[in-house]
Amino acid sequence: MIKSLDPRVTREQIDIDNQIAPLKDLDQWETYEVFHQKKRGDQHMHVGIVHAPNAEMALLFGKEQFGRRGVSVNIWVVRTADVFTSDYDDSDIFETVPEKQYREAAGYKVMEKINKYKKQNK
Amino acid sequence: MYGNAYIDPNEKPKSIIDGEDPIKLAEFEARIARGEKIEPKDWMPREYRKQLIRMIEQHAHSEIIGALPEGTWITRAPGFKRKLALMAKVQDEVGHAQLLYSAAETLGKSREAMINDLITGKSKYSNVFNYPAFTWADACIIAWLIDAGAIINQVANAKGSYGPYCRALDRICTEESFHLKYGHDNVVTLATGTPTQRKMVQEALNRWWPPIMHFFGPSDKISNHTEILMRWKVKMATNDDMRQQFLNMYVPKIWDLGLTVPDANLKKNEETGKWEYTEPDWDEFKRVINGDGPCNAERLAVRRMAEERGRWVREALHTPKSTYVVPLA
Amino acid sequence: MNHIKELLYKMADDLLILGHRNSEWTGLGPILEEDIAFSSMAQDKIGQSQTLFQLLHDLGEQEPDTVAFTRNANQFHNAIITELPNMDYAFSIMRHFLYDTADQLRFDMLANSSYEPLAKVARKVKGELKYHVFHANTWVKKLGNATEESHARMQTALNEIWDDALGLFEESTFEEQLIKEGVFVGEVELKNRWLAIISPILSDSMLTIPHESTWKPNIGGRVGKHTEHLQPLLDEMSEVFKIDPTAEW
Ligand SMILES: [Fe+2]
Numbered sequence: 001m002i003k004s005l006d007p008r009v010t011r012e013q014i015d016i017d018n019q020i021a022p023l024k025d026l027d028q029w030e031t032y033e034v035f036h037q038k039k040r041g042d043q044h045m046h047v048g049i050v051h052a053p054n055a056e057m058a059l060l061f062g063k064e065q066f067g068r069r070g071v072s073v074n075i076w077v078v079r080t081a082d083v084f085t086s087d088y089d090d091s092d093i094f095e096t097v098p099e100k101q102y103r104e105a106a107g108y109k110v111m112e113k114i115n116k117y118k119k120q121n122k
Numbered sequence: 123m124y125g126n127a128y129i130d131p132n133e134k135p136k137s138i139i140d141g142e143d144p145i146k147l148a149e150f151e152a153r154i155a156r157g158e159k160i161e162p163k164d165w166m167p168r169e170y171r172k173q174l175i176r177m178i179e180q181h182a183h184s185e186i187i188g189a190l191p192e193g194t195w196i197t198r199a200p201g202f203k204r205k206l207a208l209m210a211k212v213q214d215e216v217g218h219a220q221l222l223y224s225a226a227e228t229l230g231k232s233r234e235a236m237i238n239d240l241i242t243g244k245s246k247y248s249n250v251f252n253y254p255a256f257t258w259a260d261a262c263i264i265a266w267l268i269d270a271g272a273i274i275n276q277v278a279n280a281k282g283s284y285g286p287y288c289r290a291l292d293r294i295c296t297e298e299s300f301h302l303k304y305g306h307d308n309v310v311t312l313a314t315g316t317p318t319q320r321k322m323v324q325e326a327l328n329r330w331w332p333p334i335m336h337f338f339g340p341s342d343k344i345s346n347h348t349e350i351l352m353r354w355k356v357k358m359a360t361n362d363d364m365r366q367q368f369l370n371m372y373v374p375k376i377w378d379l380g381l382t383v384p385d386a387n388l389k390k391n392e393e394t395g396k397w398e399y400t401e402p403d404w405d406e407f408k409r410v411i412n413g414d415g416p417c418n419a420e421r422l423a424v425r426r427m428a429e430e431r432g433r434w435v436r437e438a439l440h441t442p443k444s445t446y447v448v449p450l451a
Numbered sequence: 452m453n454h455i456k457e458l459l460y461k462m463a464d465d466l467l468i469l470g471h472r473n474s475e476w477t478g479l480g481p482i483l484e485e486d487i488a489f490s491s492m493a494q495d496k497i498g499q500s501q502t503l504f505q506l507l508h509d510l511g512e513q514e515p516d517t518v519a520f521t522r523n524a525n526q527f528h529n530a531i532i533t534e535l536p537n538m539d540y541a542f543s544i545m546r547h548f549l550y551d552t553a554d555q556l557r558f559d560m561l562a563n564s565s566y567e568p569l570a571k572v573a574r575k576v577k578g579e580l581k582y583h584v585f586h587a588n589t590w591v592k593k594l595g596n597a598t599e600e601s602h603a604r605m606q607t608a609l610n611e612i613w614d615d616a617l618g619l620f621e622e623s624t625f626e627e628q629l630i631k632e633g634v635f636v637g638e639v640e641l642k643n644r645w646l647a648i649i650s651p652i653l654s655d656s657m658l659t660i661p662h663e664s665t666w667k668p669n670i671g672g673r674v675g676k677h678t679e680h681l682q683p684l685l686d687e688m689s690e691v692f693k694i695d696p697t698a699e700w
């Protein structure tokens with residue numbers, strides 16, 4: 001039996017050669033992605049994951065692992081398996097040709113016309 | 123060495139990038155050189171993945187095992203303020219383990235597999251946690267100086283190339299600043315307190331100095347391997363650089379308190395700006411990291427006990443139809 | 452003021468002793484995420500007890516640290532249930548469920564206390580307690596309804612701890628005065644409300660409360676009569692503090 005400096009350990013009466021069958025995969029459940037909102041009005045942001053057996057417990061765990069210092073007002077949890085993501089290999093789908101000024105505010109320059117018109121009609 | 127890349131000296135350096143697609147490798151290296159992060163589903167060299175898993179996993183183990191020496195005093199912390207703070211501090215370390223296991227999982231190794239490797243002794247953790255915390259003052263020295271060492275390492279690694287690890291470290295570093303302040307406050311209180319308290323903290327410092335000097339590991343052999351890992355931003359600073367940084371920041375603070383560092387040769391060489399010290403006993407370091415330290419057997423036995431005792435809980439709540447997928451980020 | 456002090460002492464001692472017991476799980480819990488959650492709640496309890504000791508200090512008692520770390524077992528007013536060793540996680544969760552439900556109700560009732568300092572504290576800790584009970588309910592339901600083993604462990608824990616839980620509602624000699632002055636509605640009322648809340652949750656969890664004819668509330672804690680478990684807990688808790696109780700630590 002271990003006689004530890006830690007009274008908690010001594011109380012457990014642990015054999016120093018204690019054996020344990022190996023942990024099996026999924027011994028510790030699936031994962032949930034955790035999103036939190038810092039304050040009302042903000043967007044929710046991804047902060048990390050928790051292992052949990054269901055969404056309710058993921059919420060319980062996410063709240064303490066990511067929100068215990070009072071930095072959140074709301075959290076969401078989503079099963080990792082339910083998140084459909086784009087691929088980094090396809091990052092080029094976000095690249096677009098630059099000739100799309102028609103949908104940018106900067107693409108509209110009316111002052112030139114106005115000034116020209118004013119000059120002509122003075 | 124919370125999260126310091128441990129490089130196996132017996133590994134053949136030439137095998138590192140053998141067989142990797144040269145075009146993809148070039149793109150990967152260019153991305154890192156531009157200061158961009160690598161994300162979980164990106165292409166990455168086998169060696170990059172392997173070293174990161176090893177490093178993050180060891181770091182995670184160090185957090186969960188690191189909860190034990192300080193946990194030794196969790197039921198005995200003197201007074202409300204210390205009791206609450208130590209609970210919160212040890213809790214944070216457990217939280218760090220959670221964050222780091224999660225980061226390592228994104229590289230494809232499950233938490234269970236990592237914990238199996240820990241409790242069977244297959245995988246390492248920081249050597250310092252194989253030393254005992256004899257008194258309350260030991261817990262205070264750990265919270266100050268071991269956490270200080272960890273911060274130097276973690277701040278460096280937070281600028282590394284792997285996104286999930288960096289994000290975990292950013293969060294961890296924020297919490298570490300509380301640990302450091304908490305630890306310093308404790309040591310200052312003891313050092314400026316009663317003669318008994320002062321004696322306690324000096325003795326604890328004497329006990330912990332050798333493990334602290336071991337903390338960053340032996341001088342790196344600059345090999346091809348190290349060079350590549352530094353280029354890939356897996357290893358961010360040499361062991362000696364980090365040790366120097368630590369000495370530079372903390373020895374003056376220790377001396378400020380009139381405490382004695384138990385190394386007569388310790389001094390700063392004003393010309394080189396480098397600290398000189400008695401070379402740590404690296405044979406002892408090797409002995410301890412290979413299992414023969416004062417607490418190795420206990421630490422692993424306690425971890426096995428905790429896993430064993432929690433097993434029925436995990437099994438009870440496990441839903442057979444749920445399928446594990448690697449976490450996203 | 453003695454009636455108020457007595458109320459504060461028993462609440463503060465309950466929170467301190469159970470918070471201490473629950474903190475023993477820190478770093479050794481069944482899963483990392485739960486380890487963190489359980490530690491937070493232990494911290495909440497110890498923090499709440501400190502706040503209540505501060506109220507006592509305001510009423511002329513000694514400093515919170517002195518009161519908490521230097522008394523002997525026979526001077527403690529906690530209910531027996533809080534001092535029992537942790538046993539397995541089922542026991543800890545069951546105790547957490549039974550105690551925290553009562554604690555939430557007690558504070559809830561105190562939010563309208565005529566003793567304003569206590570009412571203020573009650574309003575301040577409302578959020579913490581809500582989380583504790585949410586946590587407890589979720590766990591009890593899950594473990595009660597999961598495997599044969601988890602169900603058996605939970606039922607055993609409930610059977611073992613039931614009379615100790617009833618000891619939470621041990622009446623004080625000041626009961627009448629507390630009620631009359633509107634400080635607190637009293638232990639009997641608290642116990643009835645508690646039973647009404649825990650019963651459906653336990654039955655949803657497939658767990659059976661021992662038959663009423665067998666109930667033997669394990670009382671005495673409120674008047675300093677404790678089990679053999681409390682003094683060693685206190686000796687351990689104050690080991691460092693007592694090296695020099697006058698020093699700053
Ligand atoms: Fe940490």
Ligand SMILES: [Fe+2]
Pocket residue numbers: 215269272298301
């Ligand atoms: Fe830390």
